[in-house]
Amino acid sequence: MNGPGRGASVSLAGLEKTFDRVSAVDGVSLDIRSGEFLTLLGPSGSGKTTTLMMIAGFEMPTAGDIAIDGKSVVAMPPYRRNIGMVFQNYALFPHLTVEENIGFPLKQRGVPKAERVKLVGEALELVHLPGYGARYPRQLSGGQQQRVALARAIVFQPRLLLMDEPLGALDKQLRENLQLEMRRLHADLGITFIYVTHDQEEALTMSDRIAVMNDGKVAQVGRPEDLYDRPSSRFVAGFIGESNFLPAIVRGMEDDVVVAECKGVLIRALCPVRPASGAKIMLTTRPERLRFADGGWNATTAQNRLIVTVTEAVFAGERCRYMLQAADGTSMVLKEPSSAAIRRRTVGEQAEIAWSVADTILVEAGLV
Amino acid sequence: MSEVAQSPTLVIPLGAAKAPTFAWRRAAPILLAAPLLIYMLVFYALPVLSMLLRSVNDPIWTLSHYAGLIDDTVFLKTFWITLHTSVIVTLGTLLLGYPVALGLARARATAPLILIVILLPFWTSVLVRSYAWMVLLGRHGLINEALLATGLLERPLRILNTPLATQIAMIHILLPYMILPIANTLRQIDPSLVRAASGLGATPWKTFRQVILPLSMPGVAAGVLLVFVLALGFYITPAMVGGPRDITLSMLIAQQVDQLNWAYAATLSAVLLATALAIIAAARRLPGVGNALRMNMR
Numbered sequence: 001m002n003g004p005g006r007g008a009s010v011s012l013a014g015l016e017k018t019f020d021r022v023s024a025v026d027g028v029s030l031d032i033r034s035g036e037f038l039t040l041l042g043p044s045g046s047g048k049t050t051t052l053m054m055i056a057g058f059e060m061p062t063a064g065d066i067a068i069d070g071k072s073v074v075a076m077p078p079y080r081r082n083i084g085m086v087f088q089n090y091a092l093f094p095h096l097t098v099e100e101n102i103g104f105p106l107k108q109r110g111v112p113k114a115e116r117v118k119l120v121g122e123a124l125e126l127v128h129l130p131g132y133g134a135r136y137p138r139q140l141s142g143g144q145q146q147r148v149a150l151a152r153a154i155v156f157q158p159r160l161l162l163m164d165e166p167l168g169a170l171d172k173q174l175r176e177n178l179q180l181e182m183r184r185l186h187a188d189l190g191i192t193f194i195y196v197t198h199d200q201e202e203a204l205t206m207s208d209r210i211a212v213m214n215d216g217k218v219a220q221v222g223r224p225e226d227l228y229d230r231p232s233s234r235f236v237a238g239f240i241g242e243s244n245f246l247p248a249i250v251r252g253m254e255d256d257v258v259v260a261e262c263k264g265v266l267i268r269a270l271c272p273v274r275p276a277s278g279a280k281i282m283l284t285t286r287p288e289r290l291r292f293a294d295g296g297w298n299a300t301t302a303q304n305r306l307i308v309t310v311t312e313a314v315f316a317g318e319r320c321r322y323m324l325q326a327a328d329g330t331s332m333v334l335k336e337p338s339s340a341a342i343r344r345r346t347v348g349e350q351a352e353i354a355w356s357v358a359d360t361i362l363v364e365a366g367l368v
Numbered sequence: 369m370s371e372v373a374q375s376p377t378l379v380i381p382l383g384a385a386k387a388p389t390f391a392w393r394r395a396a397p398i399l400l401a402a403p404l405l406i407y408m409l410v411f412y413a414l415p416v417l418s419m420l421l422r423s424v425n426d427p428i429w430t431l432s433h434y435a436g437l438i439d440d441t442v443f444l445k446t447f448w449i450t451l452h453t454s455v456i457v458t459l460g461t462l463l464l465g466y467p468v469a470l471g472l473a474r475a476r477a478t479a480p481l482i483l484i485v486i487l488l489p490f491w492t493s494v495l496v497r498s499y500a501w502m503v504l505l506g507r508h509g510l511i512n513e514a515l516l517a518t519g520l521l522e523r524p525l526r527i528l529n530t531p532l533a534t535q536i537a538m539i540h541i542l543l544p545y546m547i548l549p550i551a552n553t554l555r556q557i558d559p560s561l562v563r564a565a566s567g568l569g570a571t572p573w574k575t576f577r578q579v580i581l582p583l584s585m586p587g588v589a590a591g592v593l594l595v596f597v598l599a600l601g602f603y604i605t606p607a608m609v610g611g612p613r614d615i616t617l618s619m620l621i622a623q624q625v626d627q628l629n630w631a632y633a634a635t636l637s638a639v640l641l642a643t644a645l646a647i648i649a650a651a652r653r654l655p656g657v658g659n660a661l662r663m664n665m666r
Contacts, residue, residue, distance in 0.1 A: 056563075056567055057566075057567070058563050058566070058567070077566070078563070078566040078567050079566045079567070079568075079569050079570055079571055079572075079575075080569075081567075082569070083567060084567075085563075085564065085567040085568075087560050087563070087564060089558070089560060091558065091560040091561050091563070091564035092564075093561060093564075093565075093579060093583075094583070095582045095583055104565070104568055104570070104578070105568035105569050107578075108568060108569035108570045108571075108574060109569055152568065153568075156568075156569070
């Protein structure tokens with residue numbers, strides 16, 4: 001089952017890991033395609049790093065299987081797996097120059113010196129650090145060190161690259177630059193990337209697909225827009241982006257749209273399941289998809305409406321952020337693109353908000 | 369791309385309610401150390417200095433004591449034996465100590481136990497340990513008796529009062545000085561470096577050769593220096609278990625003091641001190657070791 005591309009395919013089946021009877025990874029099954037950029041996203045302790053360490057071979061799974069290009073690698077030591085790896089703290093060898101660091105994996109593979117020098121030079125070009133070969137890691141900035149670590153991880157042309165929060169220690173601007181560079185590298189090299197981060201924005205902008213992890217399990221896998229628009233659980237809706245949660249009671253179904261009573265009004269939501277009438281459910285909607293109904297915005301498609309009171313108004317440059325309170329006391333957030341032409345709301349003002357059925361998702365059904 | 373990683377500056381917090389004046393800040397460390405400094409000056413620096421002076425002004429100002437050493441066969445032989453013993457002992461402790469240090473650095477739960485096992489003999493008097501070696505190595509000692517009992521030997525081996533006995537006992541006594549600095553450096557090696565090496569294709573042996581060993585060189589350098597310099601001045605053990613003809617420099621000094629030959633003893637002491645200082649200075653200048661000593665671990 002060899003992948004046709006330059007990237008390896010990775011298959012995790014029922015992967016489990018327990019440390020001292022505490023479960024860190026609890027039944028992860030995931031198929032990563034050849035050449036894909038897949039991100040493991042989750043809060044700390046969700047098992048994402050442990051999963052990555054098992055793929056790299058630094059941790060032995062308690063149960064389950066890891067197959068690379070269809071071949072199980074569980075019994076294979078890390079140094080025979082031929083996987084590139086970038087660590088959060090860079091893990092550059094302090095006693096070796098940049099050149100020797102990047103040449104390290106080639107040396108292990110018995111690549112002759114002349115060939116090594118050529119490949120190291122090419123790798124330095126690729127990460128925009130030509131001329132830095134003779135320096136020691138301590139003479140480089142954090143961003144430069146991470147580029148060297150990246151060059152070292154790809155110089156031996158692995159078919160799979162693992163990255164463990166590689167940008168975690170860098171400041172925001174540098175991080176955004178390197179995110180773009182990693183996207184470009186991924187496109188150029190065509191190899192499979194598995195990327196671990198707790199930063200949802202990073203995951204959304206970089207990944208082909210994201211696997212959201214929680215409590216050692218995969219909560220949801222999908223393209224960034226799928227996860228954002230169609231979160232399958234309250235956890236995913238809350239972890240990726242900001243969400244308003246509306247508890248409601250099912251009153252009926254219209255095709256695949258559920259009609260539910262929420263705060264005394266009827267709200268319609270997209271619903272993949274068919275909850276029984278009278279069941280308690282949880283609906284979610286994104287703050288930037290809510291609008292003030294009288295805001296000069298075409299409200300004909302916005303079927304969901306609610307009367308609220310403004311409790312907080314914050315001008316944040318590109319947008320305004322309002323805290324709203326419904327009649328029963330539950331609070332909601334609304335984000336409106338800022339414009340000098342739009343009247344800003346004041347605290348204490350009553351308003352009707354509206355949003356479309358397509359932006360309302362059921363995330364929990366059958367609550368008692 | 370001009371930014372360079374900054375090294376943290378050392379800040380000594382002075383927990384005073386009022387901000388101390390600048391002069392106080394500078395004087396405080398010296399004042400705190402003053403009692404010890406005075407003690408060391410009176411009971412160490414002055415006696416050593418007066419002893420060393422005897423090598424050049426006894427009975428008159430002269431360098432003849434030093435000039436005489438050049439063709440003094442007793443001194444040359446003794447000096448050679450001292451250096452030779454120190455080299456063997458240093459190599460012995462390094463070869464035996466490095467694996468132990470590696471084990472100690474890797475141990476998690478058992479580390480305190482291993483440490484106690486290493487330090488237990490350390491807390492016992494050198495005199496007692498040297499006597500213990502006499503019991504073990506003697507003609508009718510435990511080792512010979514055991515070998516005779518198993519039939520491996522027909523006549524007892526002569527170990528006690530040979531250079532070998534000195535070397536065995538000194539290696540045993542000096543081992544902690546080699547193990548502890550090496551284990552300390554090994555423990556400071558970032559575990560992700562070992563993982564990185566393995567992930568990049570290095571077998572465990574190559575990871576050791578190319579990553580762990582070079583990164584532990586500061587500890588090895590410290591251990592080698594410590595053991596070598598201590599071995600140079602060792603007295604009790606070679607005097608007790610060594611051969612009667614294999615005299616070390618420290619034994620020769622003691623002998624000369626016994627005979628009230630102060631000028632000669634002082635000259636030999638100066639040579640011993642100068643040798644130790646020269647070795648410390650040389651070790652710092654060696655390209656490999658010097659780099660290792662200066663190397664920033666992170």
